[in-house]
Amino acid sequence: xxxxxxxxxxxxxxxxxxxxxxxxxxxxxxxxxxxxxxxxxxxxxxxxxxxxxxxxxxxxxxxxxxxxxxxxxxxxxxxxxxxxxxxxxxxxxxxxxxxxxxxxxxxxxxxxxxxxxxxxxxxxxxxxxxxxxxxxxxxxxxxxxxxxxxxxxxxxxxxxxxxxxxxxxxxxxxxxxxxxxxxxxxxxxxxxxxxxxxxxxxxxxxxxxxxxxxxxxxxxxxxxxxxxxxxxxxxxxxxxxxxxxxxxxxxxxxxxxxxxxxxxxxxxxxxxxxxxxxxxxxxxxxxxxxxxxxxxxxxxxxxxxxxxxxxxxxxxxxxxxxxxxxxxxxxxxxxxxxxxxxxxxxxxxxxxxxxxxxxxxxxxxxxxxxxxxxxxxxxxxxxxxxxxxxxxxxxxxxxxxxxxxxxxxxxxxxxxxxxxxxxxxxxxxxxxxxxxxxxxxxxxxxxxxxxxxxxxxxxxxxxxxxxxxxxxxxxxxxxxxxxxxxxxxxxxxxxxxxxxxxxxxxxxxxxxxxxxxxxxxxxxxxxxxxxxxxxxxxxxxxxxx
Amino acid sequence: xxxxxxxxxxxxxxxxxxxxxxxxxxxxxxxxxxxxxxxxxxxxxxxxxxxxxxxxxxxxxxxxxxxxxxxxxxxxxxxxxxxxxxxxxxxxxxxxxxxxxxxxxxxxxxxxxxx
Numbered sequence: 001x002x003x004x005x006x007x008x009x010x011x012x013x014x015x016x017x018x019x020x021x022x023x024x025x026x027x028x029x030x031x032x033x034x035x036x037x038x039x040x041x042x043x044x045x046x047x048x049x050x051x052x053x054x055x056x057x058x059x060x061x062x063x064x065x066x067x068x069x070x071x072x073x074x075x076x077x078x079x080x081x082x083x084x085x086x087x088x089x090x091x092x093x094x095x096x097x098x099x100x101x102x103x104x105x106x107x108x109x110x111x112x113x114x115x116x117x118x119x120x121x122x123x124x125x126x127x128x129x130x131x132x133x134x135x136x137x138x139x140x141x142x143x144x145x146x147x148x149x150x151x152x153x154x155x156x157x158x159x160x161x162x163x164x165x166x167x168x169x170x171x172x173x174x175x176x177x178x179x180x181x182x183x184x185x186x187x188x189x190x191x192x193x194x195x196x197x198x199x200x201x202x203x204x205x206x207x208x209x210x211x212x213x214x215x216x217x218x219x220x221x222x223x224x225x226x227x228x229x230x231x232x233x234x235x236x237x238x239x240x241x242x243x244x245x246x247x248x249x250x251x252x253x254x255x256x257x258x259x260x261x262x263x264x265x266x267x268x269x270x271x272x273x274x275x276x277x278x279x280x281x282x283x284x285x286x287x288x289x290x291x292x293x294x295x296x297x298x299x300x301x302x303x304x305x306x307x308x309x310x311x312x313x314x315x316x317x318x319x320x321x322x323x324x325x326x327x328x329x330x331x332x333x334x335x336x337x338x339x340x341x342x343x344x345x346x347x348x349x350x351x352x353x354x355x356x357x358x359x360x361x362x363x364x365x366x367x368x369x370x371x372x373x374x375x376x377x378x379x380x381x382x383x384x385x386x387x388x389x390x391x392x393x394x395x396x397x398x399x400x401x402x403x404x405x406x407x408x409x410x411x412x413x414x415x416x417x418x419x420x421x422x423x424x425x426x427x428x429x430x431x432x433x434x435x436x437x438x439x440x441x442x443x444x445x446x447x448x449x450x451x452x453x454x455x456x457x458x459x460x461x462x463x464x465x466x467x468x469x470x471x472x473x474x475x476x477x478x479x480x481x482x483x484x485x486x487x488x489x490x491x492x493x494x495x496x497x498x499x500x501x502x503x504x505x506x507x508x509x510x511x512x513x514x515x516x517x518x519x520x521x522x523x524x525x526x527x528x529x530x531x532x533x534x535x536x537x538x539x540x541x542x543x544x545x
Numbered sequence: 546x547x548x549x550x551x552x553x554x555x556x557x558x559x560x561x562x563x564x565x566x567x568x569x570x571x572x573x574x575x576x577x578x579x580x581x582x583x584x585x586x587x588x589x590x591x592x593x594x595x596x597x598x599x600x601x602x603x604x605x606x607x608x609x610x611x612x613x614x615x616x617x618x619x620x621x622x623x624x625x626x627x628x629x630x631x632x633x634x635x636x637x638x639x640x641x642x643x644x645x646x647x648x649x650x651x652x653x654x655x656x657x658x659x660x
Binding site: 102109114115116117118119120121122123125126175176195196205206207208209210211213214215216217218219221222223224225226248249250309310462463464465495496497500501530 | 558559560561562563564565566567568569570585586587588589591592593595596600601605606607608610611612613614615616617618619620621622623625631634637638639640
């Protein structure tokens with residue numbers, strides 16, 4: 001292992017050259033092989049004295065300053081709204097920060113924007129709150145220029161471990177994940193965002209069925225649509241944004257199919273009154289949808305997809321309060337794509353592996369247990385944004401800033417003082433928005449009857465092609481008493497995605513069959529993403545000192 | 546003349562590119578199962594395939610069913626493709642490159658390497 005200063009160590013892949021595993025005609029350059037582009041740190045001396053780094057695929061940049069102090073003050077994982085706010089706030093207060101992110105450009109999934117080569121003159125046309133994002137990226141650029149923040153783009157962190165007083169963050173680097181890098185930091189701030197929650201139904205593996213957030217992401221980054229006539233379905237306020245974006249971009253959206261309704265919000269009038277911005281947002285989306293001719297169908301669900309090689313239409317059924325389909329209520333809508341999703345799930349793998357405690361949110365997902373200073377239950381680890389529970393972009397901004405100020409407080413007075421009034425204001429804003437998030441989560445939580453959508457041959461686990469019938473057999477006939485045993489008996493959740501797509505569904509199916517609440521705990525995954533064995537071998541403890 | 550100014554009107558765009566006022570750098574080509582696919586600089590392989598109305602570029606290991614991009618953010622691994630001979634590449638994340646050879650990935654993508 002080519003070790004540099006111990007602070008950031010980069011190793012070229014096997015073979016020693018840049019991108020050895022890439023095909024013969026695959027060049028290595030910015031945006032292609034993850035080599036040092038403008039968003040990469042490269043080697044740079046920071047204010048902390050000899051902060052330096054290499055991304056692992058850049059020949060000739062491994063010469064980190066000798067005798068470097070080996071560790072950034074703070075590592076922020078994730079450059080979405082929460083991570084950006086945290087990184088620039090910490091840097092404003094003098095901390096030396098390393099910001100790691102899997103994407104080539106900052107913004108996370110929310111502010112995914114077209115690649116520079118696409119020449120988008122108005123990327124903000126696909127976004128709300130673009131000015132806030134532009135302000136954060138401008139601050140990030142200034143801190144990068146001084147070396148206060150090292151932004152390590154295309155760094156997918158697959159594991160974090162405690163090494164002495166430091167955290168060691170192991171990453172795969174480059175667009176194809178061929179490079180390796182290890183970064184050390186004294187404190188850790190997790191802003192890892194979320195992914196979409198899916199519930200299975202007949203035909204949902206057919207090409208043309210895409211995640212609602214997935215369609216949004218592909219549109220924002222690649223300027224493409226999955227089809228011309230796209231039904232949007234599932235549950236949660238994200239669907240409104242997705243339907244609005246798709247129509248703006250030229251798609252015909254015949255219907256937005258929502259399994260819950262919006263009446264549930266009315267049960268918490270004080271929470272609504274405290275969040276006028278959320279009401280305005282809902283009204284804006286409603287207006288945009290009405291203007292585009294999108295029919296909003298509440299208490300209905302897509303219960304089947306039709307087509308042989310790709311989507312040709314969907315069946316929409318009325319569902320009762322528990323999301324059980326109402327017999328005889330089916331009707332067909334022709335379309336060539338379906339964008340579907342049932343809310344978002346916090347990405348907390350790195351935290352749970354490190355022992356951080358979790359809580360069950362109103363929407364049924366597991367999120368990190370955080371105190372008012374946004375500390376996890378493990379000393380030295382903070383979190384902000386969706387890992388603490390799904391709450392949206394404004395909450396992510398507030399929590400990112402608040403978490404950074406909490407880290408500064410923890411730092412022991414080396415940095416300029418924290419504005420107490422700002423902290424108080426952020427805490428109030430956070431409490432208000434978290435209250436709204438709970439109302440939202442409860443309103444759109446999948447009803448127990450959704451499994452009535454599945455047939456025995458409906459695939460639940462997309463990776464391992466495990467059907468609902470196999471899951472039920474494991475529960476009814478083979479003695480599985482919880483989701484974990486179902487997984488062992490059927491391989492559901494053991495494939496590439498490690499249960500990210502099917503974990504919730506399998507847990508709920510198990511619960512429907514009498515498994516306890518505890519059985520549906522957060523998925524435990526020692527690695528946050530698939531990792532080549534060679535990367536594990538290179539990171540083995542005996543190889544590092 | 547008024548027609549010339551129509552882009553500033555906030556009426557519904559017909560394409561995503563029109564919506565964001567995209568003036569892309571010159572397009573290039575790659576091949577998918579021998580077919581020529583145009584791509585714009587920075588587009589992922591999945592995005593370029595979607596733009597060409599291709600939604601599937603993998604068949605599953607157990608039942609041989611077609612799959613393509615689903616989650617769009619690198620979480621679900623449904624979009625795995627063989628790119629320049631390397632199997633299991635996430636097409637929704639990997640930028641397309643001029644002259645890339647993308648082929649439908651069958652099963653776990655390793656059969657051709659074992660044969």
